[in-house]
Amino acid sequence: MKYLKHILCIFFLVFATIAIAQQSRTEKVPFTVKGEVIEDETNKPIAKVNVEIVGGEYTTTDDLGRFSILAKEGDQIVISSDDFQTVYYDVEEDDFIKIRVEAPENEISKFKKVASNRDAKSAFTSYIDSAKITLKKNATQSIGYVTTALEVVPKKEITNTENSIAFETLGDINLFWKQSDLAIGNYKRSLTFSPRVDVQIKLADAYRQNNKYQESIELYTVLLKERLSNYQKVIVYEGLGDNYKQTNVPVKSIFNYQKALDLATANKITPKITDLNSKIGEAYALGGSLVEAEEYFGNSLTLSKKENRKRSVEEKNKVADFYNQKKDYNKEIELRSEALEEINYLEDDDEEPLDNNSPLTPQRQNYKIANAFLGLEKYDEAIPFLEKSINEAESKSDLVVEKDATRKLSEVYRDIGDFDKATESYERYVEVIDELYVKKEQEISQASRLSRDIALQQNRISSLESEREINESRYKLAFENQELIEKNNTIQKWIIGSLVLIALLLLAMAYNQYKGVRQQKYANNILALKSLRTQMNPHFIFNALNSVNSFIAQSDERAANKYLSEFSQLMRSVLENSEEDFIPLEKEIELLELYVKLEHFRFQDKFEYTIEVDNEIPLNEFVIPPMLLQPYVENAVWHGLRYKEEKGLLTIHFQKIDTETVQISIIDNGIGREKSKALKTENQKKQKSKGMGNIKKRIAILNEMYKDKVDVTVSDVFDTKEGTQVVLTLKKD
Known part of the structure; x- marks a missing residue:
C-alpha cells in the first residue's frame, strides 16, 4: 500500500510537470524580428535572400538587405541564398539582428575564372576533384561542382568517359547522403556512357541500400562472371554477404563472406580481413551460432588492434553489442570500458570530432555500460555511468542520448526507491523531450530543404542535358544551311579549282623538267664514276x-x-x-x-x-x-x-x-x-x-x-x- 502511494505521487508529479511544460510552450508570445543581411567584406546589403523560420514564417530581404518576420523565443531563422553559405540564427529577443555572410571562398567563381584561361578538359577534372573533396561536407556545393564540370566542356568535345565520371560522382554524393534512389539513377546514367565494372559494383551497393535486394544480388552475381581484380572480387562477395545478412539468410551470407575472406587473406588485403571476420561473426550471431560468432569476433578484435585506434574502437563496440546479445554483460562492460578509454585518446589527439550519431561517442558508451550494469542488477554501479552519459550528452547537445539516459536514470532511482531523484530526473526528461521536439522540427526542415536543393541541382543537370540536345539540333540545322551555301558556291569553287589545277600542272611540268636535268646530270656522274673505276x-x-x-x-x-x-x-x-x-x-x-x-x-x-x-x-x-x-x-x-x-x-x-x-x-x-x-x-x-x-x-x-x-x-x-x-x-x- 505504501508503494502504491509513492507510485501515485510520481504519476501526479509527472502529469503536473508535463502540464507546466506544455503551458510554458503555449505561453511563448510571437514578436516581430527585424534585421539585415550584408556581405562581410564590402558591407553591401544583399537583396532577395531567403529568410525562413523553421516550421513557420517566410520572407525575403528588400533592396537594402532588410527583413522583418514574426517569430518566438527559441525559434531558428534560416538565412539562405545560392550566393553564400546558409546561416542559422537562434531567436532570443526582439533586438535588431545583423547577419554577415560570406561566399564559400568563391570556389566556383574562382574555378570559372581559371577555366577561362585554361583548357576545358583540365577545368573539368578540377571541378570533379572539387566535388569529391566537398562530397562529405556540403552536398549542394558538391553537386554544383559536377554541374559546372558538365557546363565548361562543349557538347561536341565532351567524351563518354567524362560523362560517365560526372554521373558516377553524382551517384557517390547521393549514396553518401543516404539518397540511394537518386544514386541508382545516376549510376545507371553513368553506365550508359561507359559500362565500367567499378560503377556496376557501386550500383549493386546502391540497390542494397535502397532495399532492392534481389536486384543487388542479381547484379553482383553477373559481376562474378566479369574479369575482376582480386580486390573487386572481395567487394562483390562481401556485397552478396551483406544482402543475404540483411534478408536474414545467414548460411548464404557466411558462405559469401568466407569466399571474400579467403581471397583477402590470399592477397593480403588487410583492412578487408578485419571487416570480414567481424561480418562473419555477425552472420553467425544472426543464425544463433554464438560459439562460432565469438571465435570470429575474437579474430576481428585481434586484427583491429594492428590497425588505427579508431578502427579498434569500432570493433570493440561491435563485439560489445554481440556480448550484450548474449547477455554476457561482464565482457560487454570490459570491452566498452576499453573503448571508452581509447575514445578519450582519439579526442585528445585532435582527431576529427565524432558526430553525435556515431555509436563511438563517450555519452553512448557510458549509457551502454550503465545498461550492462542494470542487466547485472548492479544499480549503484549503473548510476555514475548514466550521470556521465547525461553530462557528456548535454555538453555536446546530444539530446537523443540525454533523453534516453535521463529516462533510464529516473527509472533506476524509482526502482531503488529514491522517488525524489526519480521525479527530478523525470522532470528533466520532459524538458529534454521538449527541446528534442524543437530540434527534430528543425532537422526535418533542414533535411527537406537539402532534399529540395539536391532535387533542384539534379533538375539543373537534366536541363543541361536537354539544352545540350537542343544545341546539337541547332548545330545540325546550321550545318545543313551551310551545305546549301556551299552548293551555291560550287561553280565558283570549280572555276578556282580549275585555275589552281592548271597552275599546279605548269609547276609540275617545270619541276619535272628541272628534275630531268638533275637526273641527267646524276646519270652522267654515275657514268663518269664507272669509267674512272x-x-x-x-x-x-x-x-x-x-x-x-x-x-x-x-x-x-x-x-x-x-x-x-x-x-x-x-x-x-x-x-x-x-x-x-x-x-x-x-x-x-x-x-x-x-x-x-x-x-x-x-x-x-x-x-x-x-x-x-x-x-x-x-x-x-x-x-x-x-x-x-x-x-x-x-x-x-x-x-x-x-x-x-x-x-x-x-x-x-x-x-x-x-x-x-x-x-x-x-x-x-x-x-x-x-x-x-x-x-x-x-x-x-x-x-x-x-x-x-x-x-x-x-x-x-x-x-x-x-x-x-x-x-x-x-x-x-x-x-x-x-x-x-x-x-x-x-x-x-
Missing part, C-alpha cells in the same frame, strides 16, 4: 708485270708464282667491285693490305710498312669508293720511298674521330714532293699521272653527289719538306 693505274700494272718477268729471268719461279697469284687476287677483287659506288671500309682495307703487300714484295729493301686500324671503328657501318686509297699509297712508294737511300717507313692509320667520321692518314718518310719532282725526267714530266688524276676526279664527283663525303689534304711531314702526309676524312652518310 674501271681504270687501273697503268704504272702499277706495267711494273707488276715487269716484276713477274724479273722473277722469271732470275729463275725464281716460286717468287714469280706467289707474286702473280696475289696480283691476280687483287685484280679479281678490283674487278668484282668495279660496279659498286661504295664498298664497306673493311673490304677496302683488305684490298689496300694486298696492294701494299705486293709493293713491299718488290721493294723489300726500300721500306717497311704498318697498317693500324682503330678497334672502335665499326668497319661495316662506313663505306668508301673502291680503290680510293691505292693511288696515294702508290705515290708514297714510287715517288717517295723508292728513292730514299736508307730504308723508309710507310704508315697507314685508320682513326675514329666520332660516330660519324673516320680519318685515314697515309704517311711516308720518303724524299718529299719537291725532290721527287726534281728527279723526274723530261719524258716523265710530259706524262700525266693517271692514278692521281682519276682519284681527284672521283672525289670531286662524289662530293658533288653526296655532299662532301670525302675530304683530302696533302702536306709535308718534316720542315725539310721531306716526307708526305695524306689525310683523308670519310663521313658515314
Whole structure:
C-alpha cells in the first residue's frame, strides 16, 4: 500500500510537470524580428535572400538587405541564398539582428575564372576533384561542382568517359547522403556512357541500400562472371554477404563472406580481413551460432588492434553489442570500458570530432555500460555511468542520448526507491523531450530543404542535358544551311579549282623538267664514276708485270708464282667491285693490305710498312669508293720511298674521330714532293699521272653527289719538306 502511494505521487508529479511544460510552450508570445543581411567584406546589403523560420514564417530581404518576420523565443531563422553559405540564427529577443555572410571562398567563381584561361578538359577534372573533396561536407556545393564540370566542356568535345565520371560522382554524393534512389539513377546514367565494372559494383551497393535486394544480388552475381581484380572480387562477395545478412539468410551470407575472406587473406588485403571476420561473426550471431560468432569476433578484435585506434574502437563496440546479445554483460562492460578509454585518446589527439550519431561517442558508451550494469542488477554501479552519459550528452547537445539516459536514470532511482531523484530526473526528461521536439522540427526542415536543393541541382543537370540536345539540333540545322551555301558556291569553287589545277600542272611540268636535268646530270656522274673505276693505274700494272718477268729471268719461279697469284687476287677483287659506288671500309682495307703487300714484295729493301686500324671503328657501318686509297699509297712508294737511300717507313692509320667520321692518314718518310719532282725526267714530266688524276676526279664527283663525303689534304711531314702526309676524312652518310 505504501508503494502504491509513492507510485501515485510520481504519476501526479509527472502529469503536473508535463502540464507546466506544455503551458510554458503555449505561453511563448510571437514578436516581430527585424534585421539585415550584408556581405562581410564590402558591407553591401544583399537583396532577395531567403529568410525562413523553421516550421513557420517566410520572407525575403528588400533592396537594402532588410527583413522583418514574426517569430518566438527559441525559434531558428534560416538565412539562405545560392550566393553564400546558409546561416542559422537562434531567436532570443526582439533586438535588431545583423547577419554577415560570406561566399564559400568563391570556389566556383574562382574555378570559372581559371577555366577561362585554361583548357576545358583540365577545368573539368578540377571541378570533379572539387566535388569529391566537398562530397562529405556540403552536398549542394558538391553537386554544383559536377554541374559546372558538365557546363565548361562543349557538347561536341565532351567524351563518354567524362560523362560517365560526372554521373558516377553524382551517384557517390547521393549514396553518401543516404539518397540511394537518386544514386541508382545516376549510376545507371553513368553506365550508359561507359559500362565500367567499378560503377556496376557501386550500383549493386546502391540497390542494397535502397532495399532492392534481389536486384543487388542479381547484379553482383553477373559481376562474378566479369574479369575482376582480386580486390573487386572481395567487394562483390562481401556485397552478396551483406544482402543475404540483411534478408536474414545467414548460411548464404557466411558462405559469401568466407569466399571474400579467403581471397583477402590470399592477397593480403588487410583492412578487408578485419571487416570480414567481424561480418562473419555477425552472420553467425544472426543464425544463433554464438560459439562460432565469438571465435570470429575474437579474430576481428585481434586484427583491429594492428590497425588505427579508431578502427579498434569500432570493433570493440561491435563485439560489445554481440556480448550484450548474449547477455554476457561482464565482457560487454570490459570491452566498452576499453573503448571508452581509447575514445578519450582519439579526442585528445585532435582527431576529427565524432558526430553525435556515431555509436563511438563517450555519452553512448557510458549509457551502454550503465545498461550492462542494470542487466547485472548492479544499480549503484549503473548510476555514475548514466550521470556521465547525461553530462557528456548535454555538453555536446546530444539530446537523443540525454533523453534516453535521463529516462533510464529516473527509472533506476524509482526502482531503488529514491522517488525524489526519480521525479527530478523525470522532470528533466520532459524538458529534454521538449527541446528534442524543437530540434527534430528543425532537422526535418533542414533535411527537406537539402532534399529540395539536391532535387533542384539534379533538375539543373537534366536541363543541361536537354539544352545540350537542343544545341546539337541547332548545330545540325546550321550545318545543313551551310551545305546549301556551299552548293551555291560550287561553280565558283570549280572555276578556282580549275585555275589552281592548271597552275599546279605548269609547276609540275617545270619541276619535272628541272628534275630531268638533275637526273641527267646524276646519270652522267654515275657514268663518269664507272669509267674512272674501271681504270687501273697503268704504272702499277706495267711494273707488276715487269716484276713477274724479273722473277722469271732470275729463275725464281716460286717468287714469280706467289707474286702473280696475289696480283691476280687483287685484280679479281678490283674487278668484282668495279660496279659498286661504295664498298664497306673493311673490304677496302683488305684490298689496300694486298696492294701494299705486293709493293713491299718488290721493294723489300726500300721500306717497311704498318697498317693500324682503330678497334672502335665499326668497319661495316662506313663505306668508301673502291680503290680510293691505292693511288696515294702508290705515290708514297714510287715517288717517295723508292728513292730514299736508307730504308723508309710507310704508315697507314685508320682513326675514329666520332660516330660519324673516320680519318685515314697515309704517311711516308720518303724524299718529299719537291725532290721527287726534281728527279723526274723530261719524258716523265710530259706524262700525266693517271692514278692521281682519276682519284681527284672521283672525289670531286662524289662530293658533288653526296655532299662532301670525302675530304683530302696533302702536306709535308718534316720542315725539310721531306716526307708526305695524306689525310683523308670519310663521313658515314
